[in-house]
Every structure is written in C-alpha cells, then in structure tokens.
Amino acid sequence: MRFAYPDPVTSPLLELRGLRVRHHLPLDDGGHRLGDPAPDGVDLAVRPGEVVLLLGPSGCGKSTLALATNGLVPHVVDADVTGTLTAGGHDVAATRPPLLAADVAMVFQDPDAQVVTGSVLDEVCFAPENLRRPPAEVLARAEGALRQVGLWERRGDDPALLSGGGRQRLALACALAVGARLLVLDEPTANLDPDGVEQFYATLRSVTASGERGVLLVEHDLDAAVEAADRVVVLDAAGRVATSGPVREVLAGRAEELAELGVWLPTTTLAALRLRAAGVPIDPLPLTPAELTGALDAVSLPAPVAVQEPDVPPVDRRDVVVSVDHLTVRRGGRTVLDDVSLDVARGDLLALVGANGAGKTTLAQLVAGVLRPRRRAVAGSVRVGGLDPWRADVRDLTAAVGFVFQNPEHQFVTGRVDDELAHGLRLRGVPDGEVVARVDDVLDRFGLGALRDRHPFWLSGGQKRRLSVGTAIVCRPDVLVLDEPTYGQDRERAVELLDLLTTLHDDGTTVVVVSHDMQLVAEHATRVVALAGGRVVADGSPAVLLRDDAVLAAAGLRTPPLARATGALRDPAWHAVTRLADLPAARLPAVHLAGADA
Template sequence: MTAAPLLELDAVRIRYDGSARATPDGVSLDIRAGEVVLVLGPSGCGKSTLALALDGLVPHAVAAALEGSVRVAGADTRDRTVAELSEHVAMVFQDPDAQVVTGTLLDEVAFGPENRLVAADEVLERAERALKLVGLWDRRADNPDVLSGGGRQRLAIACALALASPVLVLDEPTANLDPAGIDEVYAVLRELANERDHAIVLVEHNLDAAVDLVDRVIVLDAAGRLVIDGPVRDVLQGRAGELLELGVWLPVSTLAAMRLRSAGVMLDPLPLTPAELAAALEAVESLPSPAPVAARAAATTLRAADPAVAAPAAAITVRDCSVQRGGRRGPIVVDGVDLDVASGDFLAIVGTNGAGKTTLLQAIAGVIPPPRGSVDVLGMDPARADARDRARRIGFVFQNPEHQFVAHTVAEELEASLRLQGVPEPERRDEVERILRRFDLVEHRDRHPFLLSGGQKRRLSVGTALVAGAPVLALDEPTFGQDRARAAELLDLLRALNDEGTTVLVVTHDLQLVADYADRVAVIQGGRVLGSGATDEVLAGPLIEAAGLRHPPLARATRGLVRHPEWQSVTRMSQLPTAGRAAA
C-alpha cells in the first residue's frame, strides 16, 4: 500500500492584496516522503509564495488570498495554526534575517524545539547536531548579528533541521554561500534525502550544486501555472529548450553544451555537471578552436602584464583600510586593505563567507561608519560626504534589497534619489518610467517594495542605484534571486554601462559570472587582499584555491582536458565556438 502524500496541493491560486493576478495559478501536485523536489520558474511566477503556502504562512500570516487547498499530513492548512503545521513542515526563508530572534546561535537553533515543548536534553542534542552539520558549532555563543550573510543562511538551515519536521522547504538556501558553504548545505540535505523519510522542497537557482541531489523537477511559467513535472534528467536534458525559453536557470554545463550544438558539436545527452561535460568533450574526436577572448578582456590582461601600458586614472583608491565590527572589542573584518580600481574597470571581489567582501564594498560605498585608513572615490571620502554628493558619485546595492528601501511604493522608491538631487518633477517622472520598463516593474509601480518577490526586490534595488546615473556602481550579489533571463539582462546592462565608462564593482560568489563579465578580480581572505589582476590570470592561477574557492563550472570542465589541450584555458562562455564555426 502506497503511503499517503506528506503534501497535497489542489488547484492552488494565491493572490496578494493589491495584486491584479494570482501567482501561483492553479497548481496541483502531491509530494511524498523520500522525494527531493526542485521548483523552477522565472522571477515573479510565485515560487516563494508557493513555498510560504506549504507551512501555512499563506493564508495565516501573509496578506494574500488562497484558493484551492493545501493539505499537510492530511489536514487542510486553513484548519491548522502555523505552530501546529511546523510539526510537519520546516521552512528556510529566502532572507535568513527574517527568522532570527535570539542573541546566540545556540539559543536560535534551540528556540524552535523549545517552543514545541521538546525535552531539554533532546533540544540540546538536536541543536548540537544541526550546528555541527552546518559548520557553526564552534561559534554557538556568538550573536547572529556578527555572522556573514552566508553564515546567517547556514544558521537558518540549522534552525529548520532542529525542528525534525518530515518536510523541509528551502527558498534559495545557497544564494549567499561560498562553494564550501554550498557543499556543507548539500551534504546535510543529501544525508536527509538518503534517510528517505523526509521530503525536501527546494526553490533554487544554483542548479550546478543541486542537480545531483534532486530527483524531481516542477516548473512554473511566468503566469504561475504548472507546466512541467517530471524526473530531473527527463526535464533538464529532455526539455532544456523549453526551460531556456521560459528564462529559468540551467546548469552551466548544460548551457555550454547547448551553445556548442549551434557550432555543430553535438553532445548527447546534454551534460548536467562539469564532470559530464568534460567526459562528453573528451569523447569528441575533433573540436573547433575556442573563440578568442574579447578585446576588452585581452586589453586588461595586457595592461596587467606590461607595466609600460598606461593605466586609466584611478576611480577608487583604498589605503590601509580596516573595519572592526561591533566596536573596539569586535573582530577585525577588513584588515589593512590597499586597492586601486581604475576608471572604467569591471572589478569582481571574491572570497569565502566572512572573508570581508561585503564590508569592504560597504566601506568603499560609504554606507558604514568611516573606517581606519582612507577611501577615495573620484576625489570624495564617501563615509564623510553628505548623501547628495555620495549619490552623485557612487550607487550602491545592498546584499539584502530590503535594507535600502525607504518609500511606500516602487515608483516612489525609484524617485527618491532623483528628488534628493533636485531633479525637476517632469524629468523624475520620465526617468522612473524608463527604469520601470527596463526592469519589468511597470505593473508593480504602486505596490509596496516589501511585497515584491525576491527577484523583483533585487531588480528594484539595482534600479534605484542606476536611476541617478552615478559614474561608479557597487553591487553586492546583484544576481541573487534572479532567473536566468533577468540575470543575463542585468549583467548585460552593467556590461553596457561599463563599456560607456561606468566603473563597476561586484561582490559575488558566482565565479562563472566573474569569468563571463569581469575584467579584473580581487581575491579576499581573512579581511586581506590576497591578490588582484586580470580575470583570466586570476582564474588560471593559484589564488582561487588559496582562498578556499572553487574554479567556475566551465573551467572545471575544460582545465583537465587531455584530448583537446587548446581548450584548457576556456573559462568564459563567450570563448565557446558558436554558429558558423563548424567542428573541424
């Protein structure tokens, strides 16, 4: 006899107050113990909203109307409290800060089972196991506030694990994690999946990490309708073209193989991992030559290699910069950093969680108290400048978009910095309309920013930085929460602005993004700059592994090729041959 589903959804439609349409729209599915289900779909299709309905937050705590039914362990969520439902479903939110309530990591993880009246000994046992699984046991006495963004994400996962609920729902659980942190999270999830008595529901854009854990994929279209439901390889390999048209993420290795198909290199079946891509390439007798590196990247490499080549004037100069978190007794998170960023550079700052990347970027943008040492942005000390002067020179996008929202509607949020600079009302209106259209936010112009989806919030935050036209842009994890189409659109926009002369700084854990878009890379470890240089040189050298990072997926597939040694330096998607370059 087949066991009853842990989750049953029947014609689920959810419409937020003030929204004209429902997303998701008419979703029906069952989820059983032992399944690991990946939810895919473009930004704004209702993935996170669907996740919130699985533990009763919709309709009990979120201002949204629920049609159809969600049944958890056989009970309709309308007839149970969120507390009662938490015995069956544990949730990890897209924003980990949304669920932190106590003063130490141990208290935070113990909070859930304590409120469920679990015996004290078992509470401590669960908390210890969960914190050890996510690598935070040694910091159990720390305040959650001192953790990096990735550290808080791991803490949120530990809290969910400690509840020991049979269903675990995770919304973008690895979005702010470095490769080591991602491995830790998926090792934990893999252990749970192997026990076969849990169900895991995963909303995730990073398919390179998730693909070997997931066994079922469901896909929502832009209207929030369930359009695909099937085994992971049937969906990602057999229906890759449809997914691409929907604008959702595919593994980098799959995207690379699809690009190669246009050049006559047929890799069948489509690879899903770097190892599969490497094996498929080795099996091809002859490959076309890689495309040359773009002229801009080549010029950056030449500049780094030849001191005689004149560098552009510096846009940013950082000297002996140090930042101490939490006052004089707090840890030093940026330690004596020297960094020069030339005008017109596209610089990526990379490092593990807690390395100091975000804090360094915040010091450069002037959004934290003045650090020790000096920071100069186009002749301005950003931490001591008034808000108007700072906004004219540098636009900043926070890792958490909600940290920068100050207005009650999307349109007012975009208008705020223009109003600050004294831009006349007709010009403000025209510029706001342009940004709304560019970031596909027109239909949300009158919604409160906090009611947007995660991807929409990110687009709005980037729009607020771009609307003022500052010559320097600093962005912390700009593609977080974005579907593939929106992420590509955003990065292409940054590339176009950079080509026009805007200096761009990006903090990211996505080294494939770094390989494809950045001209230069600075590698941070322990609050210090280990080194910086042209992207191709840094990715090919020892700095990445020395910092505890992992090479981007495409480089992992190509750097060990034996049959095609000329492909070992291929790190960028733009280096892959395309249509018109037939296989030799």
C-alpha cells in the same frame, strides 16, 4: 485535523492540488485589490526521501507557494487561496502555522527575516524549546544541527556578527533542529560561497538519505542543485505548471523549452546548447562538468575562440576613482578587514570574491559609504572620486557612488515602486520632467512598468532585486557597487541586468560587484580581487586567477563549472576556455546564452 495515510512511508509529506493564490494588494485609500494569481492551479507532491526542485521565472509564485506550505499564506500574509494543500498530514487551510511547525520547517529567501534571538545557540534552540522538547534533547539537536552547518564554534556569537552566508547556514541549522519531516528551502544557497554550497548539498543529501524526510527546494543555482534533486517542477511566467518529471528528463530533455521560459539551466547544459547550435553533435545534453568533458572528448571539436589572458596592468594614479589605503576594521572583537589596500581605475568592472566572512560586503559597504564606522573600530582610509564616503554629504555621495544591498528590502524607503526610483532624484533636485523620464526608462528596462504603483515589499524576491538595482543606477553615479546582484533573478532578467551593467561599464561607469557566482565573474569581470580572512590574497585578470588552484583554495573558492569541464579535456587548446563567450557558436537568442554574448 490530522489525516491517516494508508502508507506513511511513501505517502506525500506535501501535496498540492490546484493551488491558486491571489495576494491582497493595498491601495492608497486603505482598501485592497486582488493581484494576479501566482501560483495558478499547481499540482505538486513531495514524498519521503526525495528532493523536489521548483523552478520558474521571477514573479511566477515560487516563494508564495513555499510560504503556503506552512500556512504563512494565508494565515499571516493575507491572500485568497483556492485548491487543497496538505502538509505533514494537516489540512493547511484549517491549521494555524504554530501547529504546523513540528512537521514543516522552512528556510526563507531572506535569512534575516527569521532571526529572533541574540546568540547563534539560542537561535537554534528557539524552535525546539517552543515545541516543548526536553532540555537535553533541545541542546543535543542544536549541537548536531550547528555542527552540520559548521557553526558550532560560533555558537556564542550574536547572529548579526555572521556574514550573509553565515546567517543562511544558521537558518538551515534552525530548520534541521526542529526535526520536521518536510523541509521547504527558498533559495537556501543564495548567500553561500562555493565551498558553503558544496557543504550545504552534502548536508541535504545526508538529511534525506534515511528516506524519512522530504525537501521542496526553490533554487536558481543549478550547478550544484542538479545532483541533489530527484524531480523537477517548472512553473511558467503565469504561475502554471509548464513541465515536471525526473531531473534529467526535464533539464536535459527539455532544455531549449526551459531556456525560452527564462529558467536557469546548469552552466554545462548552456555550454552544450551553444556548441550544438554550432554543429557539435552533443546528445544527450550534459548536466555536470564531468558529463560535458566526456561528451566533448567523444566528438571532433572545432578550435575554440582565441582566448587572451592578459595580466591586469598597474593602475595609473591619474585614473584612480576608488582608493582603499591600509584599511583595517574590527567588529565584535574580530578583525573583519586587515590592512587592505586597493586602487580601482575608472572604467574597471571589478569582482570582489572570497568565502563567507572574508570581508567582501564590509569592504563594499565602506566604499559606498553605507557603513560609516566608529573611529575606534577603523584604521586607514577610503576615497571615492576624491570624497571621503564616511563623512561626505549624502547628495554629493549619491552622485559619486550607488550601492545595491545584498538584501533589497534594506534600501526601500517609500510606498510605491515609481516613488522608490524617483526618491534619490528628487533629493538631488532633478527637474520633474527628467525624473519622470528616468523613472519610466528604468521601469521599462527592468520589466517593472506594470508594477509601478505596487508597494516594494509586495514584489517577488526577483522583482525587489531589480528595483534595488534600478534605484542605484537611476541617479547615474560614477561608481556602482553591487552586493550579489543576480540573487533571486531568473535567467532572462539576470541576462538583462548583466547586459545593463556591461553597457554602463562600456560607457565609463566603474562597477564593483561582490559575487559568489564564479561563472558570472568569469564572464563579465575585467579584474578580480580575492579576499581571505579580511586580507587581499590575489588581484588579477579572471582568465588567470580563476584557473589558479592555489589562489582559489586560499580564498575558499571553486573553479567555475565551465573551466572545470574544459580544463579536463584531452585537447589542451581548450584549457584556457572559461567563458561561454569563448565557445564557438551560431548566433542564438539572448535567453539561451545567459551572460555569454547577449
């Protein structure tokens, strides 16, 4: 049933009143039980022309709320829903998702979950065709959307040939082609490189500039999102609204409260909180690098922590644990990796960076042995701890290297969280008592103890990510390879995860991280390897490479937010500061410092 609003221009495209969702969780006997409510009693509205940013810690119900906007919850995903929800003028409880498709377009947290055709062009045409638009209009919409996201030249490709970031942009193009007035975007930049993130938000601004469309945005990366959003709604861990209001009023005015909730803040806001705790009079708190630069230039600054910028020494061949030798890989007629040679020393914390499609994930998967290429498609070799990861026995390989997929669901093989953690240990013949002890330790570390009997697919996105990391580290491999490890994590859990990786690294584990989060790289990596077009274009220390504009440009990357702010300061002593840990500060609780020195 469609409602007639008195003012179609300013009346909400989306309105929630007291929305409360409890999922039906399956039991071993075939029945189900109701989970805890998340979200719980949420009021929220999105009007034409505005972008509403939805924040909250992992597991608070953000993705569930997003799925409820187009009726997937409860019409497809079984759940008990109370309260009222109208979207595009429809009562969602009484409207099946196909009837909402023309009014509500959604980009899922996992872009692979919505790919249904064999070519990029067909994928974008699929929805408007099913809405029975004329063929000429379908093609015009598809071309316009693909050009907006930079994929028109790849319209004939199979979506499977796109990088993770490419598939994320494809999902956005599909949403744009529908022409819906309401866009619901769940972590839409999670797999995008910094240049892609910038382009995405430029596209988003152009989409809402006419004042006809509205956007509900679920996002953790606020460094770019903060300038695109108009209002913020923050949920607490119980799924209730903790605060809401204009972006600056909430993110700057209530920054300390949000930090205590475990909600992400812009990097420059975190830096200002740290400096304020050290006595630097910063008021109001900044939200962007330019604002931080202006605030610091206006006050008397203490000397920064001494920053060392050592070059990475040549790798001693006796310490090499990962060796990539003249590796070339071709896929679908494209050269994905082009004569890559790389040695990784025991104890390195190596970051692989580069634009979408640079070959980072392919290289990581080849090192970990989860991708075993056909002989005709590959030249060169890889060795990990002396093993050939493409031919080694699985038991030997899992003792040598653990891998965390970009999409956590790709590695789940059991029906319970605790069984998922125990699976690899049991395959290796670890005694039952030790299996129980290790599993309990990981459950406790990652805050998953209360979910031990839950099916992995019923976890939130952030919880799935923590479980996927747990399955890799529980076997205690010598080398740990992670593809975008902080994707989907709230700030508190991201800090815990990064602290754990740092501890593993300090204990001698070699860690290889694929990441687009340049601030994460600045804070934690001991070495950075940048790829572009499948080739290594730079290899060195983070402090040196992340300030090299030529290298960053060649790799399609951007200077991290803190380095951008400090590099523009009048005092040259601050130009080498790239990490939160380099800032002078009084000791704060770990939750305030997201990856600094917690």
